[in-house]
Amino acid sequence: MLSKIVKSTAFLALTVCALNAADFNAKAEKDRIEAVKYFEAKFADPEKNKDKFFPYATDDELKNDYEKNLKHDDFNIGTYAYSKDAKSQYEAIKEMPPYESDIETGEALYNKKFANGKSFATCFPDPAVTNMYPYFDEKKKDVVTLTSAVNDCLRDNGEKEWDTKKGDIANLQAYLVNATTEAGKKFDIKIQSEAAKKAYEAGKEYYYTQRGYLKMSCATCHIQGAGQRVRNEKLSPLVGQITQFPVYRLKWESLGTIERRLSGCIVDQGQVAPKDESTQMKELIYFIAYISNGMAIDGPDIRK
Template sequence: MLSKIVKSTALLALTVCALNASDFTAQAEKDRIEAIKYFEAKFADPAKNKDKFFPYTTEAELENDYEKNLKHHDFNIGTYAYSKDAKSQYEAIKEMPPYEDAIDEGEALYTKKFANGNSLATCFPDPAVAGNYPFYDDKKKDVVSLTSAVNDCLRDNGEKEWNTKKGDMANFQAFLANSSKEAGKKFDIKIQNEAAQKAYENGKEFYYTQRGYLKMSCATCHVQGAGQRVRNEKLSTLTGQITQFPVFRLKWDDLGTLERRLSGCVVDQGQVAPKDESTQMKELIYFMAYMSNGMDIDGPDIRK
């Protein structure tokens, strides 16, 4: 009888844990599904959706330069999913991508020994981990981004931390992203408890809050404005927005991290960007990464 009670109690505890985990993820999953539906509806037929979604775009442009009937995973390559002209240029550049040397340099950094004999491989024994970051660390009571994890590894081993926007950090992340892509990995972000849920909600609030002298938010451009043209460029969608990083941006003529791009966007909104390893930046990335859950790792990649 006692053994039956113990087994029943254990089963109940496991069931409660599973239900609780589901509860913590419920709102985030609802957000993600609604975003997928929104973008699929928006790009089902841009020309027909002009009045609803593209009021400032000409009918001729919508008819001639926009793809139709796009589905969730199509947005994995950003604006190239729906801009015919940009996609043809993108595919031409991908024939000989300018980031191949960066992947090799990142692999060399992976195995390079620290002064104490350890290496980045000690901290990242499996390099195909790009889709698991960021995550909420219960011990640190904070979100850990890929960038902060790399610098934590360096600091813990007595090494000097890296620039968070480019250089060795971008090259090493290119190696991790490429390893993840070759392994067929997808974004798999967890929200395991109340603290993680709060971090997700904080990131979501940042993404949707208007700020700066322009009174814009990230969502102004990448939800409501996704697919619309600003000067000569079309704006990317929230879903799939970060699956390609690090990216070689033609404007930079260099490889850069996600934090580098996000900081530039925030400055463009007319405000001061949060520090790259700050909780605010990491929570923003946590939200964005969850919104790309289930999508393929596509980095490193090219952007204008």
């Protein structure tokens, strides 16, 4: 009898453990599905849904410049998903992608030997893995982004770390991301522990926190505001927001990392951006990337 009780409690404990392991991403998964539903509803028919989602847009713009019936994967190209005019300009530029040579430079950097004879190929034996970044390092109890992984590789091999916004780092990332795109991989961000779940929650908190005298958050512009026009661009949606980075921006006249873009948005709100390899920045990217789970990696790309 006793052994039976012991056995059944052991069984129960095991089941509870197994349930918990599967559960760490339950809340995040709910967030992700809700976000996709929200954007699909919002962009099913902007003209018809004017009162609900676009009270300030003109009838003419809603009728003529918005795509209809957008589905999950359409959001991969950010703002270009819904604006007909911006999309045709985007497609024209993509015929002669300005980042082709950057991918080649990145490939050379990937193969170049460090002073100790190793190379990035030692740290990233398979270059087509950027769909798994950021990930949560359970030993370090910290998020590892593609950018911090590249610099970790340099530091671990006695090399000098790189600038985290442009130049070599963006070129190397362009090569890795391009390889991942060609391999047809989808974002696959995991949350497998209590600590990882906390990191996701912290990133989410950052995204929703209101800042500056206008009390705006990332969500004000990229969830509620997504699709609305700011100057000559429509705001991109949270879903699919970083699937194409690094990007070549016409404004920058060069390729830049996701950190470069995020810092821009934070500075535009009159705030000081967290350092690119800080826990805060890494958690923010972890949250955004998780919400794009299931979407294809599709970079590098171009932006205005």
